[in-house]
Amino acid sequence: MWDYSDKVKEHFFNPKNAGAVVDANATGEVGSISCGDALRLTLKVDDDSEVILEAGFQTFGCGSAIASSSVLTEIIKGMTLDEAMKVTNQDIADHLEGLPPEKMHCSVMGREALHAAIADYRGEEWKDDHEEGALICKCFAIDAVMIEEMVWANKLRTVEDVTNFTKAGGGCASCHEDIEAILEKVLAEKGETFDPTAAPVEAPAKIAAVKAPLTNLQRIKKIEEVLESLRPALMADGGDVELVEVIGNTAYVNMTGACNGCQMAAMTIAGIQQRLMEVMGEFIKVVPATEMAKLVNIGVA
Amino acid sequence: MSDIYLDNNATTKVDPVVVDAMIPYFLEQYGNPSSIHKFADGVARGLKHARQQVQALIGCEHDSEIIFTSCGTESNSTALLSAIKAQPNKKEIITTTVEHPAILSLCEYLEKDGYTIHRMPVDKAGRLNLESYKKLLSDQVAIVSVMWANNETGTIFPVAEMAEMANAAGVMFHTDAVQAVGKIPMMLQDTKIDMLSLSGHKLHAPKGIGVLYLRRGTRYRPLLRGGHQERGRRAGTENSASIVGLGKACELALEFIEYENTKVKAMRDRLERGITEQIPHCFVTGDMYNRLPNTTDIAFEYIEGESILMLLNKAGIAASSGSACTSGSLEPSHVMRAMDIPYTAAHGTIRFSFSRYNTMSEVDEVLKVMPGIVATLRKLSPYWDGNGPVADPEKAFAPTYA
Numbered sequence: 040m041w042d043y044s045d046k047v048k049e050h051f052f053n054p055k056n057a058g059a060v061v062d063a064n065a066t067g068e069v070g071s072i073s074c075g076d077a078l079r080l081t082l083k084v085d086d087d088s089e090v091i092l093e094a095g096f097q098t099f100g101c102g103s104a105i106a107s108s109s110v111l112t113e114i115i116k117g118m119t120l121d122e123a124m125k126v127t128n129q130d131i132a133d134h135l136e137g138l139p140p141e142k143m144h145c146s147v148m149g150r151e152a153l154h155a156a157i158a159d160y161r162g163e164e165w166k167d168d169h170e171e172g173a174l175i176c177k178c179f180a181i182d183a184v185m186i187e188e189m190v191w192a193n194k195l196r197t198v199e200d201v202t203n204f205t206k207a208g209g210g211c212a213s214c215h216e217d218i219e220a221i222l223e224k225v226l227a228e229k230g231e232t233f234d235p236t237a238a239p240v241e242a243p244a245k246i247a248a249v250k251a252p253l254t255n256l257q258r259i260k261k262i263e264e265v266l267e268s269l270r271p272a273l274m275a276d277g278g279d280v281e282l283v284e285v286i287g288n289t290a291y292v293n294m295t296g297a298c299n300g301c302q303m304a305a306m307t308i309a310g311i312q313q314r315l316m317e318v319m320g321e322f323i324k325v326v327p328a329t330e331m332a333k334l335v336n337i338g339v340a
Numbered sequence: 341m342s343d344i345y346l347d348n349n350a351t352t353k354v355d356p357v358v359v360d361a362m363i364p365y366f367l368e369q370y371g372n373p374s375s376i377h378k379f380a381d382g383v384a385r386g387l388k389h390a391r392q393q394v395q396a397l398i399g400c401e402h403d404s405e406i407i408f409t410s411c412g413t414e415s416n417s418t419a420l421l422s423a424i425k426a427q428p429n430k431k432e433i434i435t436t437t438v439e440h441p442a443i444l445s446l447c448e449y450l451e452k453d454g455y456t457i458h459r460m461p462v463d464k465a466g467r468l469n470l471e472s473y474k475k476l477l478s479d480q481v482a483i484v485s486v487m488w489a490n491n492e493t494g495t496i497f498p499v500a501e502m503a504e505m506a507n508a509a510g511v512m513f514h515t516d517a518v519q520a521v522g523k524i525p526m527m528l529q530d531t532k533i534d535m536l537s538l539s540g541h542k543l544h545a546p547k548g549i550g551v552l553y554l555r556r557g558t559r560y561r562p563l564l565r566g567g568h569q570e571r572g573r574r575a576g577t578e579n580s581a582s583i584v585g586l587g588k589a590c591e592l593a594l595e596f597i598e599y600e601n602t603k604v605k606a607m608r609d610r611l612e613r614g615i616t617e618q619i620p621h622c623f624v625t626g627d628m629y630n631r632l633p634n635t636t637d638i639a640f641e642y643i644e645g646e647s648i649l650m651l652l653n654k655a656g657i658a659a660s661s662g663s664a665c666t667s668g669s670l671e672p673s674h675v676m677r678a679m680d681i682p683y684t685a686a687h688g689t690i691r692f693s694f695s696r697y698n699t700m701s702e703v704d705e706v707l708k709v710m711p712g713i714v715a716t717l718r719k720l721s722p723y724w725d726g727n728g729p730v731a732d733p734e735k736a737f738a739p740t741y742a
């Protein structure tokens with residue numbers, strides 16, 4: 040069985056805050072029964088201070104899903120909603136003293152339930168922003184959807200390209216056959232054929248990763264720098280991208296030309312987001328500027 | 341209470357008698373069976389004897405129809421690849437949706453090379469439709485490969501009948517009998533089965549030893565070429581100690597086959613009845629009336645298999661699950677999906693598989709803890725409310741996909 044840490048076992052065998060909070064005023068439900076993981080998080084939030092007074096979970100899932108839910112409720116109790124928004128899935132995994140790569144999605148589910156619950160409290164609609172596929176690279180916990188998106192977004196052609204852009208395949212190398220299968224599939228969809236000896240795509244521009252937390256100004260500059268480096272590729276496809284606003288960790292962009300509204304827009308945005316996160320070493324969410332208008336309307340921005 | 345092992349379809353304990361039979365082949369008769377000196381002169385005899393012991397268990401006509409391999413997976417690969425190599429003009433393979441990955445992954449791979457794979461579906465009880473099978477048989481088919489018994493549910497397929505049908509259509513027939521051999525009686529010489537795979541570690545022999553039965557006269561191409569071992573049909577120096585162990589294990593399996601189908605079956609039945617009577621919202625999967633005597637696979641609704649296994653493990657009980665989370669994938673087992681078991685149940689299936697080493701008091705022990713384990717997890721489940729599932733569970737809790 041899995042090599043679970045003692046912390047995971049502790050939270051699984053003696054879960055904290057199991058069950059629904061009785062007089063909850065925020066609920067987040069995420070997961071999918073087909074994938075075997077689903078979580079309902081209920082919160083009681085103090086309306087004046089926005090402090091989370093109570094948190095409860097109900098989880099259908101494996102040992103680490105239950106442990107992630109349990110530890111999440113412990114982490115967020117006593118936090119304000121703004122503080123809670125900053126909890127990442129890595130925080131959840133860290134509190135559990137680590138999770139096996141196959142199980143990292145359990146911590147992601149925890150964070151998403153939290154975001155969904157906070158959105159519910161604030162009367163916003165929460166949309167999940169990522170899709171998860173079969174785990175391909177166990178060394179770096181990278182799934183098929185992520186690799187496909189990167190292959191599309193960056194016109195990757197070889198396993199080496201995929202490794203340069205996503206890290207997948209850069210460890211033990213046992214996932215190379217699966218990565219080749221993805222390349223074959225995506226390239227076939229684009230009407231190209233997979234050639235393992237193709238010349239490498241130019242490696243992602245090496246913009247030194249920044250360690251200390253960024254100031255807002257630094258962040259905006261960095262984001263602009265990265266977007267600038269991506270524009271030539273987009274323009275080659277008849278599209279373009281423009282930075283409109285940065286609020287916290289969210290970058291609002293205008294997609295123009297061929298990218299705007301085309302079926303590739305979502306894919307491109309995911310690709311841009313991925314690149315931003317890699318270069319900046321922090322969580323960045325990329326959202327079409329059209330979404331910002333909606334936020335203004337409900338008085339968040 | 342010492343630990344209880346109910347995961348015998350995954351692998352079994354090596355019988356101490358088998359270990360005893362093997363020891364001399366490590367310490368004294370360790371010579372290469374091809375050599376001519378006293379360190380080797382007993383080995384050939386040991387191998388010959390083992391071949392006859394396997395022959396007796398599966399009831400084949402000649403001991404030379406037994407080819408020793410390294411495992412069930414190798415036997416399966418050898419069978420399929422041999423059939424397509426020997427008949428290069430035939431580009432179709434018939435199999436089922438519920439085979440072991442040892443067959444399914446290979447078929448997927450061959451599909452990429454242009455082979456057409458017919459994967460026969462099963463009904464909700466895991467049964468095949470022989471009418472549709474008949475329609476698939478043609479001179480385009482290189483081989484039919486259908487498991488004798490399913491590793492998850494224990495469901496037995498009518499392989500003897502299916503082999504007759506294939507034979508009448510001039511098509512080769514292979515069966516993955518890894519789970520069936522030693523648990524149900526068989527007499528291959530009375531069938532039209534051309535090839536059969538078995539694996540030592542499922543019947544109290546060591547891991548890493550298997551057999552491909554190859555009916556005399558079946559066209560064959562070896563997977564491993566090299567020395568003359570196994571009459572040139574599987575090169576590589578014989579794993580003599582394990583072969584001798586497998587022979588002994590087959591002899592014991594034959595001796596215990598009645599016990600398996602009476603005493604072992606009685607333990608399985610008691611556990612199954614006890615669980616389904618005591619615990620609401622659970623059901624047995626597979627074909628209740630055509631099953632291995634040692635296997636029961638029970639779906640516990642609204643909870644997830646891995647968490648059940650973790651609590652069982654804490655209680656000292658080993659079983660296994662068709663849950664996705666035990667394998668690190670997102671989908672529950674392909675066998676549960678093939679039977680169209682709803683997701684709320686498919687993720688919570690637990691397989692209990694017995695052997696002659698189990699006892700009735702172990703069954704009672706499991707029956708004591710199982711209801712509590714299920715209740716504990718249901719208390720955490722968003723699909724469960726107090727004493728029963730929430731009304732219309734799939735609607736009442738319909739989370740956003742994340």
Ligand SMILES: Cc1ncc(COP(=O)(O)O)c(C=O)c1O
Binds near residue numbers: 550
């Ligand atoms: C039906 C079936 N076929 C094949 C195998 C593989 O056998 P081995 O582990 O000897 O390769 C197994 C074992 O898990 C099995 O249950």
Ligand code: FES
Binds near residue numbers: 212
């Ligand atoms: S699994 Fe991808 S490099 Fe190891």
